[in-house]
Amino acid sequence: MAEWARHGHSERELLLAYLDGELPARKARQVQCHLQACWECRAELEDLQKTVAECVRYRRDVLGESLPPPPLQWPELTRGFAQVDAAMQPKSVLSRPLVRWAAVFATAASLAAATFVLRTALRSPSAPALAPAKALSEMSPAPAINHPRTDGPVPSVPGRRQQLPETAPQKSVPVASVGDELQAVAVLHQLGADLGEPLEITRDGPHVVITGTALPAARRRQIEQALAGLPQVMVRFSEPSPQPDEPRPTAALPKTADDAPKTSSPASLLSRVELQLGGHAQFQSFSARTLEQSDAAMARVYALRRLAQEFSPDVERQLSPGEERLLYRLAKEHTQALMAAEGAIGAAVSPLLTALGATPVAAAPIDSKTWQVATEKLFGSARQTDTLLAALLGVATPDQPTDAVVPQLAIALAQLQADVQQCDLSVSR
């Protein structure tokens, strides 16, 4: 059997990242080697490039032509520059005339306060340029200069421990600890808000800052109330609740096989699955239920992984014994829920796989030194299971030859079971 068939085109998922130059060098070389050997993936790469080209054309020709132009001619930024400069100018021999110029601009600005350019320019850089969110204003009595930005860049997950750019906490202000962050995580966990909701947690000077986007108003209130008991926590919600007719939740697999083109999964496999389940209606119900369970399990896996990444062994050592217990309790709750989810998925899918010809397999747990490492392994097997499940149920293009989907899913499920147990063991104290 050829190399690509044994590995089931595992590089296919990476093709877009490869095209975008976002893969680490070693992985990129791996993909490159695979592409040299595999016509199928080369054709897939060409398809991807065509789709990307269409996206570019769509942006340029369709969006570019259809969106309304700016209502006014673009003004020069000169006046805005002057305002920024005036507000920032240090006291120096040149500052006095500049202050006078600034005063002239400020006067002009106040006369035309309704115009957006000057409204912008009048703001002092030390004051937030936009009104802070209600929750923020209520919870941050410190002077403006110590406020974390309400509207500046939100740090990414990898940069989550970075301070927001221009906030320099005063020396006398205590700095939020990892323990404080953990307390906030625990409160969100109680609400189930750590399972895929668009919330980010950062530590910024004396505060643990929780940023949320696109949450319904009721959920925002619930989160604010739950966190009200933690004085160091600041909550920022930066988007209104979605309009009722606004479409769909964040990225996930389509919920039923009908959402995806049938052509993505070879019809023969799909019809065999349908046959085994007793018909199309049964298949639909099975598919929806199983994919739902898999999505929920993946949300758990992501939450656990995030916990493992945020509270690495090094960070963990900074926790007090009580905080450490709390961390392990949170992780344990995730692993327990995952064991239940894995059990349910396995119970539903394994008989089907056996009926489709898979032989029962058992996977040995891989010993991990820390629960964080065990979590990473669990993440890998959960993702593999999720992808193969989607391929089996026709909602994603199989990454491997059709014949390989069933046996590989059986292996992935067994590995997942072993990894969940190992992970659960590693957080047991």
Added chain:
Amino acid sequence: MLPYSIGGEFAGAMRREGATAKIQEQVTRLYEEAREDVYRYLLTLGLHPAQAQEATQEVFLRYYATLRKGESILSPRGWIFRVAHNLGLKVRARQDSELPFDPVVDTTYAAQTADPERQLVERERTLRFHRAVENLSEQQRRCLALRLEGLRYPEIAAALGISQSAVGEFLRRAIERIKQKVSHG
């Protein structure tokens, strides 16, 4: 002592003035290059045209203020879109009662060709493409929009507050979904 101090301060101030002019030039150049892109991105976030134009200018003035404070920005375009994204959401959040701007994209666009049959095919394909984009999840669409603006995965991740791997996954699924919808209708 006094003349020396004043002279030193004066020279320092002159240097600062020169540096400021350079920064202004840099910001103006980027403003001219990217303002339309930022404006369009803000429209797709649901800002109305006037708000989007105002916010666009604000973004560039913040960029200027940040540079003036001596901070170095490795990827100006990434920074601009990150701030635009957060500012856009803030502006919308302040207008809970107002419906977001919903651009009606002209899906009647067709390639400029004299062949009416080809035009029809192109139009149909564009329509399918548009529907496919509309049917992406919110995060997929945002990742795609920012990628189309030239941002790299880490920059998109920073703008949206998600991990880089999540960006890769959202983009992969978005492109896959579009490909399937466009190919198979």
